[in-house]
Amino acid sequence: MYDDRQPAPGNPDDETPASRSTRAGLEFRSLLDAAVDAIIVIDQRGCVEQFSLSAERVFGYKAEEVVGRNVSMLMPEPYRSEHDGYLERYHETGEARIIGIGREVRAQRKDGTIFPCELAVGQVAEARPPRFIGFIRDITLRKLADERLRRSESELRLAQELANLGNYVIHLDHSEPDYYSPKLHRILDVAAIDDAVPLTTLLRLWVHPSDRERFDEALEELQSTQAAFDVEYRIVRADGTTRHLHHIAQLTRDAEGRPVRHVGTVHDITDRRQTEDDARQLQERLTHFSRLSTMGEMAAGLAHEINQPLSAITMYAQACQRFMRSPNREDADVLEALEQISVQALRAGEVIRRLRNFVKNREVKREPVDCNRLLEDLRTLAETDARLHNVRLRIDDEPDLPTVHADPIQLQQVVLNLVRNAIDAMDDVPETQREVVLSARLLPEGEIEVVVADHGSGLVPEATEHLFNPFFTTKSGGTGLGLAISRSIVRAHGGRLWHTPNERTGARFHFTLPVSPAPRRE
Numbered sequence: 001m002y003d004d005r006q007p008a009p010g011n012p013d014d015e016t017p018a019s020r021s022t023r024a025g026l027e028f029r030s031l032l033d034a035a036v037d038a039i040i041v042i043d044q045r046g047c048v049e050q051f052s053l054s055a056e057r058v059f060g061y062k063a064e065e066v067v068g069r070n071v072s073m074l075m076p077e078p079y080r081s082e083h084d085g086y087l088e089r090y091h092e093t094g095e096a097r098i099i100g101i102g103r104e105v106r107a108q109r110k111d112g113t114i115f116p117c118e119l120a121v122g123q124v125a126e127a128r129p130p131r132f133i134g135f136i137r138d139i140t141l142r143k144l145a146d147e148r149l150r151r152s153e154s155e156l157r158l159a160q161e162l163a164n165l166g167n168y169v170i171h172l173d174h175s176e177p178d179y180y181s182p183k184l185h186r187i188l189d190v191a192a193i194d195d196a197v198p199l200t201t202l203l204r205l206w207v208h209p210s211d212r213e214r215f216d217e218a219l220e221e222l223q224s225t226q227a228a229f230d231v232e233y234r235i236v237r238a239d240g241t242t243r244h245l246h247h248i249a250q251l252t253r254d255a256e257g258r259p260v261r262h263v264g265t266v267h268d269i270t271d272r273r274q275t276e277d278d279a280r281q282l283q284e285r286l287t288h289f290s291r292l293s294t295m296g297e298m299a300a301g302l303a304h305e306i307n308q309p310l311s312a313i314t315m316y317a318q319a320c321q322r323f324m325r326s327p328n329r330e331d332a333d334v335l336e337a338l339e340q341i342s343v344q345a346l347r348a349g350e351v352i353r354r355l356r357n358f359v360k361n362r363e364v365k366r367e368p369v370d371c372n373r374l375l376e377d378l379r380t381l382a383e384t385d386a387r388l389h390n391v392r393l394r395i396d397d398e399p400d401l402p403t404v405h406a407d408p409i410q411l412q413q414v415v416l417n418l419v420r421n422a423i424d425a426m427d428d429v430p431e432t433q434r435e436v437v438l439s440a441r442l443l444p445e446g447e448i449e450v451v452v453a454d455h456g457s458g459l460v461p462e463a464t465e466h467l468f469n470p471f472f473t474t475k476s477g478g479t480g481l482g483l484a485i486s487r488s489i490v491r492a493h494g495g496r497l498w499h500t501p502n503e504r505t506g507a508r509f510h511f512t513l514p515v516s517p518a519p520r521r522e
């Protein structure tokens with residue numbers, strides 16, 4: 001480990017004062033060379049006296065190339081020019097500008113490259129004339145790592161900004177300060193989130209009343225089980241604006257299962273939701289219009305097709321009258337005209353028969369349908385509509401209901417229709433009361449009863465009689481076909497559809513379906 005500048009250690013007992021001072025010098029030298037930091041000793045004029053091995057490594061100079069020369073050769077501008085000034089000022093005023101202070105400067109290697117370093121300078125004690133010792137640490141790698149970290153942090157921040165994504169880490173054991181990303185503050189529109197009002201409490205206060213139950217259930221599940229929190233809900237911020245959030249969170253636990261950290265992301269999906277809702281509304285309007293226009297076209301076609309035989313019948317009937325009044329009438333002409341009347345009447349009947357076939361053209365499939373499943377699927381289908389009207393959808397079914405033998409698509413149409421009507425009926429009701437309850441139960445007579453209940457305006461008295469008539473509607477954009485079609489579907493399945501008033505306000509629409517026959521035993 002010793003280099004050729006270090007003599008082999010001698011016996012300290014044989015020492016003279018001169019050899020002791022030589023030995024101290026050598027010890028100092030080996031100390032310099034063992035140091036990790038570059039060490040440079042300069043005299044009061046700035047000339048290098050000692051240049052350690054690590055200084056050689058850092059600067060790329062051999063000691064003999066530097067010793068005796070001004071230390072400013074190791075500095076780039078402007079330090080190079082300023083350095084002599086430092087020394088002069090020190091001599092004049094005794095004020096050491098950088099003595100003892102570790103600060104970041106830039107130094108220059110032999111090959112001209114400039115690198116960042118940390119510099120600490122001390123004065124050698126009691127040395128006359130004064131000498132200074134400098135410790136230089138090359139911090140290029142640290143700087144690079146800092147820069148990389150800074151860049152990846154700023155890229156992450158930019159990505160979060162672009163994706164509308166905020167994140168947070170809550171240390172439940174208070175081992176470290178909690179972290180809330182700047183974007184999260186902006187999503188929630190708060191300047192700071194502090195311990196006084198923890199994040200979940202803050203969110204809970206703001207969660208839209210219709211989404212609160214879902215939020216609470218998921219939070220409860222997160223705390224009591226290993227399940228991840230993954231919920232979409234709305235918040236109403238302090239300024240009254242509503243935002244749609246997709247919130248994912250997880251708890252990490254210690255070996256004893258105690259929650260230690262709560263980590264989560266909050267994604268502001270308001271714009272996406274808005275676009276989806278707009279698109280859906282547009283789609284619905286289009287479907288509605290296309291339904292109307294299809295019906296309009298059908299009606300026009302029907303009128304045209306029936307008009308032809310009707311005109312022919314009128315024409316032949318008038319001809320008959322003329323023949324009958326004529327003094328020299330021929331019975332054969334009258335019979336011919338009557339025959340034509342009958343042919344044309346049959347033709348009109350055929351048109352009507354074709355039309356009826358066309359209307360019930362869809363192939364009806366009967367299969368065992370799980371009612372619990374049917375209602376769950378419906379929740380998915382009706383959710384957007386309900387959310388759009390700030391209506392809560394609740395399913396209240398008996399577990400393990402038997403299956404019914406039915407066409408699932410047609411049944412969906414029926415329930416969806418009833419749910420849509422229920423939602424429409426609650427347009428003028430305060431948001432907190434807007435709830436549709438879908439329930440299903442097994443009746444003693446072996447039928448399933450499905451009920452769609454709302455707290456809307458209820459049925460207007462003059463409507464109750466005509467409710468199921470095609471084209472009866474009290475809505476400006478209604479078709480008046482929903483209940484008529486629903487009733488014919490339910491009847492075709494061997495069930496009944498009727499309505500009763502709901503408790504307090506609103507309406508209940510009920511329908512029954514016979515349960516599937518039990519499978520035959522072989």
Ligand code: ADP
Binds near residue numbers: 417458472477484
């Ligand atoms: P539409 O919904 O196009 O009007 P429907 O046949 O589905 O056609 O409904 C007919 C009418 O029945 C509605 O216009 C409305 O007056 C009434 N109605 C249906 N469901 C309800 C309900 N849940 N509450 C109050 N009125 C209802």
